[in-house]
Amino acid sequence: xxxxxxxxxxxxxxxxxxxxxxxxxxxxxxxxxxxxxxxxxxxxxxxxxxxxxxxxxxxxxxxxxxxxxxxxxxxxxxxxxxxxxxxxxxxxxxxxxxxxxxxxxxxxxxxxxxxxxxxxxxxxxxxxxxxxxxxxxxxxxxxxxxxxxxxxxxxxxxxxxxxxxxxxxxxxxxxxxxxxxxxxxxxxxxxxxxxxxxxxxxxxxxxxxxxxxxxxxxxxxxxxxxxxxxxxxxxxxxxxxxxxxxxxxxxxxxxxxxxxxxxxxxxxxxxxxxxxxxxxxxxxxxxxxxxxxxxxxxxxxxxxxxxxxxxxxxxxxxxxxxxxxxxxxxxxxxxxxxxxxxxxxxxxxxxxxxxxxxxxxxxxxxxxxxxxxxxxxxxxxxxxxxxxxxxxxxxxxx
Amino acid sequence: xxxxxxxxxxxxxxxxxxxxxxxxxxxxxxxxxxxxxxxxxxxxxxxxxxxxxxxxxxxxxxxxxxxxxxxxxxxxxxxxxxxxxxxxxxxxxxxxxxxxxxxxxxxxxxxxxxxxxxxxxxxxxxxxxxxxxxxxxxxxxxxxxxxxxxxxxxxxxxxxxxxxxxxxxxxxxxxxxxxxxxxxxxxxxxxxxxxxxxxxxxxxxxxxxxxxxxxxxxxxxxxxxxxxxxxxxxxxxxxxxxxxxxxxxxxxxxxxxxxxxxxxxxxxxxxxxxxxxxxxxxxxxxxxxxxxxxxxxxxxxxxxxxxxxxxxxxxxxxxxxxxxxxxxxxxxxxxxxxxxxxxxxxxxxxxxx
Numbered sequence: 216x217x218x219x220x221x222x223x224x225x226x227x228x229x230x231x232x233x234x235x236x237x238x239x240x241x242x243x244x245x246x247x248x249x250x251x252x253x254x255x256x257x258x259x260x261x262x263x264x265x266x267x268x269x270x271x272x273x274x275x276x277x278x279x280x281x282x283x284x285x286x287x288x289x290x291x292x293x294x295x296x297x298x299x300x301x302x303x304x305x306x307x308x309x310x311x312x313x314x315x316x317x318x319x320x321x322x323x324x325x326x327x328x329x330x331x332x333x334x335x336x337x338x339x340x341x342x343x344x345x346x347x348x349x350x351x352x353x354x355x356x357x358x359x360x361x362x363x364x365x366x367x368x369x370x371x372x373x374x375x376x377x378x379x380x381x382x383x384x385x386x387x388x389x390x391x392x393x394x395x396x397x398x399x400x401x402x403x404x405x406x407x408x409x410x411x412x413x414x415x416x417x418x419x420x421x422x423x424x425x426x427x428x429x430x431x432x433x434x435x436x437x438x439x440x441x442x443x444x445x446x447x448x449x450x451x452x453x454x455x456x457x458x459x460x461x462x463x464x465x466x467x468x469x470x471x472x473x474x475x476x477x478x479x480x481x482x483x484x485x486x487x488x489x490x491x492x493x494x495x496x497x498x499x500x501x502x503x504x505x506x507x508x509x510x511x512x513x514x515x516x517x518x519x520x521x522x523x524x525x526x527x528x529x530x531x532x533x534x535x536x537x538x539x540x541x542x543x544x545x546x547x548x549x550x551x552x553x554x555x556x557x558x559x560x561x562x563x564x565x566x567x568x569x570x571x572x573x574x575x576x577x578x579x580x581x582x583x584x585x586x587x588x589x590x591x592x593x594x595x596x597x598x599x600x601x602x603x604x605x606x607x608x609x610x611x612x613x
Numbered sequence: 614x615x616x617x618x619x620x621x622x623x624x625x626x627x628x629x630x631x632x633x634x635x636x637x638x639x640x641x642x643x644x645x646x647x648x649x650x651x652x653x654x655x656x657x658x659x660x661x662x663x664x665x666x667x668x669x670x671x672x673x674x675x676x677x678x679x680x681x682x683x684x685x686x687x688x689x690x691x692x693x694x695x696x697x698x699x700x701x702x703x704x705x706x707x708x709x710x711x712x713x714x715x716x717x718x719x720x721x722x723x724x725x726x727x728x729x730x731x732x733x734x735x736x737x738x739x740x741x742x743x744x745x746x747x748x749x750x751x752x753x754x755x756x757x758x759x760x761x762x763x764x765x766x767x768x769x770x771x772x773x774x775x776x777x778x779x780x781x782x783x784x785x786x787x788x789x790x791x792x793x794x795x796x797x798x799x800x801x802x803x804x805x806x807x808x809x810x811x812x813x814x815x816x817x818x819x820x821x822x823x824x825x826x827x828x829x830x831x832x833x834x835x836x837x838x839x840x841x842x843x844x845x846x847x848x849x850x851x852x853x854x855x856x857x858x859x860x861x862x863x864x865x866x867x868x869x870x871x872x873x874x875x876x877x878x879x880x881x882x883x884x885x886x887x888x889x890x891x892x893x894x895x896x897x898x899x900x901x902x903x904x905x906x907x908x909x910x911x912x913x914x915x916x917x918x919x920x921x922x923x924x925x926x927x928x929x930x931x932x933x934x935x936x937x938x939x940x941x942x943x944x945x946x947x948x949x950x951x952x953x954x955x956x957x958x959x960x961x962x963x964x965x966x
Contacts, residue, residue: 258717322729324751326709333713336791346791350699350911351730352752356956359846368846369752369759372700372730380748384763391766408705411712412725467746469693469738475726486744601726602735604747
């Protein structure tokens, strides 16, 4: 990669914690955030499990100190919280000191409010404030306002690879000199819309998700937000700043196979990993850990596993999916897992793939199921979404 | 660094922009507060069985992208980047209505599958078997502009050479009803509507799609080069002058070297003062407006860029687009400024090539 992109701050809120430390502790102590849904009334309550953040909207409003008449969707609140934490972590006191941007990613946007008030809007004027909070960009604008950012503010939405793509466009904007610094990540709240959507696709597990297990039954949905502060090396030097890790390569490719299913041999995933490796000038044996997409759906894990084998051949490094901890947090997933990838680099540790029991029939690779300490210099993180959207980002220590 | 050229266009809008060259039969409709797209026949472009399952936005996107690629003589682009403010609202509404009306039962996945914001880009990729990078931006009135900015950087740095870029927004009934409820859409009693000198709140709402084949080589089909772009989340009215002046200065461009400026006035009395630079900075510049023809939607600025590119290629400003009577001495450099509700400001500078 021509110019390295430094990561100087991280903020996260997920079902396993609302700080980076809480998330790390849950990961190393193998504590799952998967539970029974509490904040949404749904008939599927007893047959699904979710990675839900156990804070009500009211509690989130208080946490953010929002005025009573605010019209933040849950997606916007989670995002604002994580963005603020990332900015604090990067020790930024004046957000507009350098050319700074914000690129968020979301799939549901303000859908959580829209589905609540869809018909009520016509009866009750009080809820009409949420009409303008529906579109995906609104949440991002609110996050920018919350931290006082003025500049390039935009949003990516490519389903479950969205946040990886936000990292890519953010890096590209720094490399091209459009920005000195950019906050990138994603946010998605649980919604009836997505719960029912994945339910109709019959890929929701009725128990804890088991990535790369031969008997896997599908995914658990989750909600989360995570953001990273990316800075150009020049700006880092100027401020004499501590760097947590670097974005050293990325790639996006389209599977061009089916709107929701992945191709059998994972063509898109294969291409995305190859592109990222090429950009990073790393070879496959430089990769110390793969944070897999690993949703635990029959289709994803087979397709991704095959693509990994195609790329790494008989030298597949340790890999695991962290979805058993957080659930699949859709557009936020790649940002959550970017934070976990950086934690793996910082702590030289591989997070275990929970709930794995049975080796898959189709190949002989097995996820890492215990906490493993090992020198880690490069982590490859995969994220794949509807529309054949396949993304890989590589994070490096130096 | 390479340059960024617009080498092909495809536009479906409330005007017959798909089958005519440049607004020959454009008309101003001042009596409806929602203008629907004049859709072409999709028979030759999409198999009927597939077409029946596709929402309007997907079909419009496939048709407009086909034309934009054909004009540039491109079969498969290296990448596809789309922008949409509201996304696939038709399928989103259909699925959500199903959830609410049937209490989360008896649902089928089709409309959910097609409700994701990247459906149009994905369907085009599927049709073309394009495995290149495929992004979708969803940020109000800069959705398309982010896609263009991303494409511009990628072709200039030769990360890719040929990128299909498009903005798509479709209407759906429930969303229209909600927008009427909060006066984002003009009230019936405020008709006849006008974009200039309007005294009423809200906009005449619409839908449409504009696709651009963006490349780093100049071709016979080239319309113009995109010289510079800027997007900015929010400004107050009195910051607009500096925002534009600084952009021009950053790009070594003087106000008097701009031959025409394209404004995104949409007739919303609350926000059209953002274009007051038409009376100051650009007082002596030929001015163009277009939302009286296209209506307003998050990616309507694509219609504006389409107009600017056509103006440069055809070397004429059709009288229906003229906002003032200044006659430009040449048509080589055009600036496009757009915003929506005081947010999502964008500037695009294009030049004859």
